[in-house]
Amino acid sequence: MKILIVEDDPHQASFVCQGLREAGMVVDHAATGKEGLFMATTEQYDVMVLDRMLPVVDGLTILRTLRASQIHTPVLILSALGEVDDRVEGLRAGSDDYLVKPFAIAELMARIEVLARRPRTAPETSEQSRLRVADVEMDLIRRTVARAGRRIDLKPKEFMLLEYLMRHADQVVTRTMLLEGVWDYHFDPATNVIDVHISNLRAKLDAPGAAPLIHTLRGAGYRFGTA
């Protein structure tokens, strides 16, 4: 996976690059907006990570230029601001995700993974009616869930939580991503709210003796899958 990082703070840049390389990603780094724009238009990347506040050419300008020249590489904006208005502005400029500094490297990696795996063209056309991961089956139309043929009753939010986990099966899903994806609010869940929801879901999903499907990853979040 090839990633472009456009970040002017050398410390932050080396931290991010090192983290991503350790995870097996190929990382290019641009220290200025101009350089970043040049690299983004000449090379192919799976995901671009743009710092919003860059000297001379800022992140949003780069993004608008890219989108205007029909480059639809997924872009994640990094911002020291984190306010609603900033986020809306970033998404309007054509970014696919928005992460507020400071962030955990695990959070950034999880989001990059999701962006890289996101179907690039017209994702809404082949809307599935069923999801299946391991022995869990979800009927999106009837809103029912069964594990190994055994019907499981879920509350609406638990259903949405499971749906999100299943759609991102075998990927790292952070608490912030869950709050955004399931509840549609963008804020830092300081408390253990999400954990409580997950443990409730886990209790319903894992019958005694069955292999656990929701795995907790220290310092990162959760992963849904068999192993």
Place this chain on the structure above:
Amino acid sequence: MTRPRLFPRSPFFRFAAVLPVCIAIIIALLFVPIYQEARDDIRQQVASAIRLEIVNLEEDFHEGGMAALVDVIERRVAAPVDRDAVYYLADANGGKITGNIDAWPDDVRPIDDSEFRARESDGHTLTGHVFVLYDGVRLLVARRSPLATFRAHILRQLAVAGALATLLSALIAWLFAGRVRRRLTLLAQGADLVQQGELSHRLPVSVRGDEIDQLAARFNAAFERIEQLMEASREVSSAIAHDMRRPLTRLRNEIESLRDAGSGMPNERVESLLAQTDDVLRTFAALLRLARLESGSLAAERRPVEVADVVGDVVDLFEPVAEAQGRALNLSGRAAVVLGDRELLFQALTNLIDNALRYGAGDIDVELSSTVDANVISVRDHGEGVPEATLSRLFERFYRVDTSRADDQGSGVGLTLVRAIAQFHGGSASVANASPGLRVTLTLPIATQLLQSRQIE
């Protein structure tokens, strides 16, 4: 302290009451010497009139004897030029010879050449002289004094004029005191506004430039200073938050790479370091958000937000947490639409419910209601509440009711943020002990134009 009093403590009321009393006393003091002067004058006039009369009668008596005297008296009585003159000529037993009264006044003793003062049966005062002529014949020459009539007249006039003057002075005092009072009330209301946090409010200063205006100007100068200081402290806290973020982020990153590199340090300790750093960063983020909200530089778009939906989402999110603590989270009521930002409202509600879970006890009631123009959201727990004295300080930055809770993970600006968010929506936040428990109430104005356009549809 503010219990109603029978007599208002207001100096204006006292002034308005005392002034007319003083005026009344002054009028009375002025009246007494004038009255005495007039009375003496009248008495003198009466006495000299009597003396003149006696001189005349004496002349007649000397020239013509008794017959002439009787004749003169009868003529005078028959043609009464002077209604106040009284004559009475009597024999030794008091039997009437002639005169214009019916009998010898009881309390006048027949002693020659003696003065007397007596009261007639109709209330008039008689002042006069008695002479005993020969054979015990007595002559009484007197005048009815106009003093009684005069006194009655002047007293009536005094009463009317005094009452008018007193009333007038009461009116003037009332108007004047009312004016001053109104101006002072305006000042007090202005000062209240400042105290409630509207630091940019200033007291009205008129063009008169009188003492009240000078006072207002001085207060305004003090408010100016307070505002500057508050502004400065706000700027300092947001500047610190801003400048400390970068080094702290580095610190956080270093710790994270320590963990990932496997430093040999126990994992729990590294995680704990990370968590602590995150707490500090979170506090700084909250401070910065607060600064942007308070300075009005947050350009969040205001869109119609269904308050009930946002509140429902927060309750949904926190319900399992409450249940895990064996507590219930009850949502009731309905609310209308406000114009604002759902993320901010979500944050405010999150802070309130998080506080109730963290510092309160028992079930948590979230109630929605709406008045004609506002949505009211209240979050209440069933714990001990907080000491009354601390209520007014709960919205202050970094204020903690229980300072002994050093391990507290809260950012310390949660409620400050709640209030700032309410104000961002044109509303307000308040706290009260609900006994049991603490109740925090958000009042958010309803988007009325929106409501109206909906009703038209």
